[in-house]
Amino acid sequence: MFTTLYEDKLVVLGGIIPLDGRVSWVPEGATGFQPSNAYLLTEGSSRLLVDSGLAVHSQEILEDLAQLIGEGGGVSMFFTRSEMDCVSNLEPIAGRFDIERLFTGGVINPFDAFDDLSRLALRGRRHQIDAQRTEEGDSVARAAEIEIAPGRVLEVESPLLRLLPTFWGWDQETGTLFTSDTFTHGMMERPDGARIIDSTVEDATTVEQVAGHLYAKYEWIPRSTCGPLREWLQEKFDALDPEIIAPSRGCVLKGRDVVRRHLGFMLDALTPQLV
Amino acid sequence: MEELVETMSSDLPRTVAKGVTWMSSCLPFHLEDRVIHGHNSTYLVQGDHSSILVDTGNPSSWPIISRTLDGLLDGKELTYVFPTHPELPHTGNLPRLVEKYPQIQVIGDVRDYHLFYPQIEPNLHAKVPGDKVDLGGQEFMVVEALIRDLPNTQWGFAPQAGVLFTADGFCYMHRPELDDEDPVHLPGECGLTTGELQVPIAVENAAFFTGSALYWARFANDADAVYDRVLHLIDDLGVQSVAPTHGNFISNIREVEPIIRAGHKRAYRYETAQP
Ligand SMILES: [Fe+2]
Ligand SMILES: [Fe+2]
Ligand SMILES: [Zn+2]
Ligand SMILES: [Zn+2]
Numbered sequence: 001m002f003t004t005l006y007e008d009k010l011v012v013l014g015g016i017i018p019l020d021g022r023v024s025w026v027p028e029g030a031t032g033f034q035p036s037n038a039y040l041l042t043e044g045s046s047r048l049l050v051d052s053g054l055a056v057h058s059q060e061i062l063e064d065l066a067q068l069i070g071e072g073g074g075v076s077m078f079f080t081r082s083e084m085d086c087v088s089n090l091e092p093i094a095g096r097f098d099i100e101r102l103f104t105g106g107v108i109n110p111f112d113a114f115d116d117l118s119r120l121a122l123r124g125r126r127h128q129i130d131a132q133r134t135e136e137g138d139s140v141a142r143a144a145e146i147e148i149a150p151g152r153v154l155e156v157e158s159p160l161l162r163l164l165p166t167f168w169g170w171d172q173e174t175g176t177l178f179t180s181d182t183f184t185h186g187m188m189e190r191p192d193g194a195r196i197i198d199s200t201v202e203d204a205t206t207v208e209q210v211a212g213h214l215y216a217k218y219e220w221i222p223r224s225t226c227g228p229l230r231e232w233l234q235e236k237f238d239a240l241d242p243e244i245i246a247p248s249r250g251c252v253l254k255g256r257d258v259v260r261r262h263l264g265f266m267l268d269a270l271t272p273q274l275v
Numbered sequence: 276m277e278e279l280v281e282t283m284s285s286d287l288p289r290t291v292a293k294g295v296t297w298m299s300s301c302l303p304f305h306l307e308d309r310v311i312h313g314h315n316s317t318y319l320v321q322g323d324h325s326s327i328l329v330d331t332g333n334p335s336s337w338p339i340i341s342r343t344l345d346g347l348l349d350g351k352e353l354t355y356v357f358p359t360h361p362e363l364p365h366t367g368n369l370p371r372l373v374e375k376y377p378q379i380q381v382i383g384d385v386r387d388y389h390l391f392y393p394q395i396e397p398n399l400h401a402k403v404p405g406d407k408v409d410l411g412g413q414e415f416m417v418v419e420a421l422i423r424d425l426p427n428t429q430w431g432f433a434p435q436a437g438v439l440f441t442a443d444g445f446c447y448m449h450r451p452e453l454d455d456e457d458p459v460h461l462p463g464e465c466g467l468t469t470g471e472l473q474v475p476i477a478v479e480n481a482a483f484f485t486g487s488a489l490y491w492a493r494f495a496n497d498a499d500a501v502y503d504r505v506l507h508l509i510d511d512l513g514v515q516s517v518a519p520t521h522g523n524f525i526s527n528i529r530e531v532e533p534i535i536r537a538g539h540k541r542a543y544r545y546e547t548a549q550p
Pocket of ligand 4: 301312313314460461462463464465466
């Protein structure tokens with residue numbers, strides 16, 4: 001089931017992960033449910049899918065896509081990471097829809113995960129977004145731009161705060177920042193709960209919760225020099241002033257007040273002595 | 276037609292310890308004047324009645340990995356596979372292995388795998404450090420990963436062979452003039468151990484690789500603590516040699532460890548001294 005985040009422009013789709021001790025990226029003992037997210041950006045008849053969700057949610061993703069873009073419709077794709085929670089529906093999507101372009105970074109070509117000869121044809125549709133790495137390999141200035149349609153672009157950048165090769169996306173049109181595996185802490189108590197935290201829902205998020213989710217994957221944060229990470233994050237949010245934070249998993253954070261509050265939690269989580 | 280299979284050196288497979296075969300696919304990088312390789316190794320540990328594959332290789336290498344296994348197993352089924360962590364070069368062939376060997380047990384920290392590969396859920400068998408499987412005159416033991424990127428990473432140890440399998444730990448490149456994220460070598464060096472290499476590993480190369488592949492090393496200034504623990508492990512277990520996924524097989528760990536440690540220290544970006 002998909003949810004519209006911005007009329008005619010942005011939709012979140014994907015399934016729900018039951019937290020039962022078999023998921024590595026949540027704090028130990030976490031219970032409840034976590035949304036797994038893919039995002040469809042639309043401009044007229046052009047579409048860009050940001051991440052593809054989990055293989056276990058393949059059917060939901062395919063059915064949602066069929067409704068949104070039509071059976072066999074054309075779609076470009078952008079992977080924020082080449083990790084399996086982002087890429088594992090590439091093959092089923094390619095089997096049912098027309099992947100027009102695929103934007104990824106790093107040395108791994110996700111099309112190489114394909115068994116068959118279609119890999120050959122698809123390989124040529126890959127666009128490497130980090131071909132020009134900076135010397136130090138640090139945060140890449142917003143160099144890559146993915147044109148969704150004339151006049152609508154997704155700006156792509158490699159964040160300073162990352163674990164593996166990762167890209168954030170910025171869609172000025174909807175004020176949405178795609179943050180991949182950070183800001184993933186919004187949970188649901190029931191599988192049919194709200195997958196969006198906005199001003200209409202009671203938000204009981206705590207800094208401990210945010211830190212717990214961040215450290216579950218970024219286990220090195222508590223023993224690291226975090227000042228530069230905080231500065232980078234603060235500057236990013238000051239410059240963009242996002243309206244929506246759209247992570248690969250966890251609830252979508254929507255509305256400037258909500259975004260500011262959760263930025264505050266994240267900055268505190270990046271100051272481990274405060275947690 | 277383009278060769279779909281990644282280069283696999285004719286120098287490999289190669290027996291590197293009692294019952295341990297180094298299998299490798301090398302990812303070719305085409306530079307202007309030459310082709311260089313990045314190791315993406317798998318290791319087969321064989322006992323009298325059972326065998327275990329450490330890491331699965333990249334999906335595009337599957338045809339050649341499958342053929343190599345046929346040759347080495349001589350009609351027997353592969354009993355176990357131990358994926359060190361769920362990145363494509365390490366686990367991407369899990370579905371193909373389960374298809375080829377339906378009884379195979381996937382062992383290790385198998386959190387998340389049911390979400391990425393729902394079709395192999397019945398084959399998943401969680402293990403924790405200290406757990407062993409008996410291969411017949413040869414054992415395989417799961418060990419805590421002391422150097423890792425993803426939290427659900429594990430190392431392995433084959434006591435009778437004295438080989439420690441370290442996934443992304445101890446990966447490096449040894450060609451000073453090259454800069455890419457993956458550890459690289461030239462054709463002809465694919466099957467050489469570190470003791471056989473003509474050009475030794477340089478600290479700068481270890482630093483570059485560590486800072487990219489183990490990105491956290493830029494922020495965490497604790498290389499001495501990390502490598503002291505590794506040396507303790509090496510002493511406690513009686514490790515003779517180290518088998519990383521990306522990089523040559525390490526036959527002289529006492530000589531290589533200080534270089535990797537120094538490179539790891541150099542990857543740290545900030546001036547502040549540790550208290
Ligand atoms: Fe890795
Ligand atoms: Fe790796
Ligand atoms: Zn690698
Ligand atoms: Zn090679």
